Amino acid sequence: MLKIAVCAKQVPDTDIPPSQFKVDEGALRVVPPAGVPPIVNGFDMNAVEAALRLRDAGAEVEIVVFSVGTEFALDVMKKPLAIGADRLVLVDDEASESLDAMGTASVLAAAIERDGGADLVLAGRQASDWDQGHVPIMLSEMMSAPLVTLVRALSVGGDGSSFEVERVAEGGFQRVACPMPAVMTVTNELGEARYANLRGIMAASRKQPETMTLADLGLGELVNGKMVEMTRLFVPVSESNVEIIEGEDEADSGRLLALRLREAKLI
Amino acid sequence: MSGGVLIFGEVVDGGLHPTVRQLVNAAGRVANASEVTLCLAVDGSFDEGGLDGVSVGEVVLFEHPDAVSDGIGGVYSLLTELVCDAVERFEPGVVLVGKTDAGSVVSARLAARFGASLASDCIDLALNAEGRVAVTRPVHGGSALAVYEFAGDGLQVVSVRPGAFEATEGVSGMPQVDRVDVSGIGVDGAVPVLVETVVEESEGVPLEQADVVVSGGRGLGGVEPFDQLRELCGLLGAALGASRAACDAGWIDHSHQVGLTGKSISPTTYITVGISGASQHMAGCSSARNIVAIDKDREANIFSHARYGVVGDWAKVLPAFTAAVAELD
Numbered sequence: 001m002l003k004i005a006v007c008a009k010q011v012p013d014t015d016i017p018p019s020q021f022k023v024d025e026g027a028l029r030v031v032p033p034a035g036v037p038p039i040v041n042g043f044d045m046n047a048v049e050a051a052l053r054l055r056d057a058g059a060e061v062e063i064v065v066f067s068v069g070t071e072f073a074l075d076v077m078k079k080p081l082a083i084g085a086d087r088l089v090l091v092d093d094e095a096s097e098s099l100d101a102m103g104t105a106s107v108l109a110a111a112i113e114r115d116g117g118a119d120l121v122l123a124g125r126q127a128s129d130w131d132q133g134h135v136p137i138m139l140s141e142m143m144s145a146p147l148v149t150l151v152r153a154l155s156v157g158g159d160g161s162s163f164e165v166e167r168v169a170e171g172g173f174q175r176v177a178c179p180m181p182a183v184m185t186v187t188n189e190l191g192e193a194r195y196a197n198l199r200g201i202m203a204a205s206r207k208q209p210e211t212m213t214l215a216d217l218g219l220g221e222l223v224n225g226k227m228v229e230m231t232r233l234f235v236p237v238s239e240s241n242v243e244i245i246e247g248e249d250e251a252d253s254g255r256l257l258a259l260r261l262r263e264a265k266l267i
Numbered sequence: 268m269s270g271g272v273l274i275f276g277e278v279v280d281g282g283l284h285p286t287v288r289q290l291v292n293a294a295g296r297v298a299n300a301s302e303v304t305l306c307l308a309v310d311g312s313f314d315e316g317g318l319d320g321v322s323v324g325e326v327v328l329f330e331h332p333d334a335v336s337d338g339i340g341g342v343y344s345l346l347t348e349l350v351c352d353a354v355e356r357f358e359p360g361v362v363l364v365g366k367t368d369a370g371s372v373v374s375a376r377l378a379a380r381f382g383a384s385l386a387s388d389c390i391d392l393a394l395n396a397e398g399r400v401a402v403t404r405p406v407h408g409g410s411a412l413a414v415y416e417f418a419g420d421g422l423q424v425v426s427v428r429p430g431a432f433e434a435t436e437g438v439s440g441m442p443q444v445d446r447v448d449v450s451g452i453g454v455d456g457a458v459p460v461l462v463e464t465v466v467e468e469s470e471g472v473p474l475e476q477a478d479v480v481v482s483g484g485r486g487l488g489g490v491e492p493f494d495q496l497r498e499l500c501g502l503l504g505a506a507l508g509a510s511r512a513a514c515d516a517g518w519i520d521h522s523h524q525v526g527l528t529g530k531s532i533s534p535t536t537y538i539t540v541g542i543s544g545a546s547q548h549m550a551g552c553s554s555a556r557n558i559v560a561i562d563k564d565r566e567a568n569i570f571s572h573a574r575y576g577v578v579g580d581w582a583k584v585l586p587a588f589t590a591a592v593a594e595l596d
Contacts, residue, residue: 137375227384254587
């Protein structure tokens, strides 16, 4: 049995129009539009998909999703369960708001350790809120486990104790052999997560996450260790100076656009 | 600022990676040239002539027979050990790396190992009143900008977005160059092993170098419309791009993806068709000089970045546009 830990983060929905993206500059927070629920970070769902494909390929796997945060939307965080993950572990603590990447990585390392460790830790290449991609890389250092980033395909090696990996590289890709246990980040090139079917959704609704706090993990002291402090958050203003080309109909507009671009020496 | 700046630069094809001269420029925001050390991990193929005009206090060449092969391949295990060694050797206050594939990995591993503070993908650097580094970085896919200031007296690690700073140019003269044999440094424990690097021939004109790029997005709705874009690209000598949504939908290969996690382009003319202009996409084309948008939604974000636009159904606008382009001489 292969134990796979997938690290997943709850983030604001990225699919809102930019005009609805608002920040509270005083509180240094993003203010999601009313009524729009959060999502599981898209790259983390790619990571869940990577784990499920190992199972599809015949490996006997247990998939446990770990998340650190607070104010979890349970129906959102259960989405990985609905498509086939086995268990959900939530480190739910207000203090997690003040963790930096090192802090978050320490918490994940402790939660995974408490759960009996893992043969493979998967996470998305970065979270769509702060776009850093630090946590899984730091986790690999803390676990002294080999790291492979930007994974686009993954399978268990013929020896059963290593992984065969394809990772995205500049101008192509690389084939990598990686021993277990390992930490890997998954990129969207791997493919989108599958849709949940009704049976999966029903099964997920019956499962309860295992929840814990930082104190439960013996990490109550971690909260004051932030080394990089955000001091400003703002939406840059861009001045629109678009010239809209309008002809008699849409085709005519297309024709006039070509003429205008040639006049401006842009084509 | 105490401790000086260490730039850990990348080497490609026996010369400097384009980010190195940009990092030298970026370092100038927080230190005098004399306080800057540029460290490069090199093998025997490195040509010192490429250092002409690099204005730093000292260039240190870390010589290791596997330095570059690990840099290109592997998953930067050796490179991580070399950068950690450089930090122990030079005790800098600040480490700068490019936010490249390698830089992303080594900066985070270095920070974890030294308990250092880290800010990634920065587009601006400055010193704050306490003489510590303050960085500006895009967040939420580029929808917002955040300023971060380093606290405490520990090592500060910064990765810089490629292209955010110009390369320092117009300077000549060789910096002081020292060589250090680091061939004794190896990698302990279990590491990933590079089996092979596969270069995928990109279809048509390479995106990064193209003067004109034509991209399609979610609004195109399928595979077939990309053939129409290919025809237009042929007429314009343009490269073909796409939004992440179009790539993830399987309409076109991911090698065409423009955006935060795809390719960054800087054409003179960027024509988008059926792209709404999500900030994650705009992050990949912020250096495009003129954006031309065809989209049905006048409120779409792309029109607030575009220089020229047509509001309408691409299926009617594009064929007429392409036909008119074909008739231009």
